[in-house]
Amino acid sequence: MSDEWFGARCIFRHADRGAYEERVTIWRAASFDEAVASAEAEAAAYAGHLDNVEFTGLTQAFHMFEAPASGAEVFSLMRDSELDPDAYLNRFFDTGTERQQIVPS
Secondary structure (H helix, E strand, C coil), rough: CCEEEEEEEEEEECCCCCCCEEEEEEEECCCCHHHHHHHHHHHHHHHHHCCCCCEEEEEEEEEEECCCCCCCCCCCCCCCCCCCCCHHHHCCCCCCCCCCHHHHH
């Protein structure tokens, strides 16, 4: 198998900030396992360069369908749920504790 592209999401805990960070990185690798190993090694190094930050050990990976370019899908995760869209977003993505900027429409 030739090298292909993978996206990987790793979760970090910033103890001093009382926050968790989700980072998505992309990797060129010969296999899914190789991409995960690369992502986890980078995650450990990333956390090691910051004070009071730990890599939680959670890595989720995605085999990309195309090479990175504008608009390319670099990560995707599907979750089964019976929640309606508003309840789903409030439960998993808009809890009110996110540190995000609102972009005016």
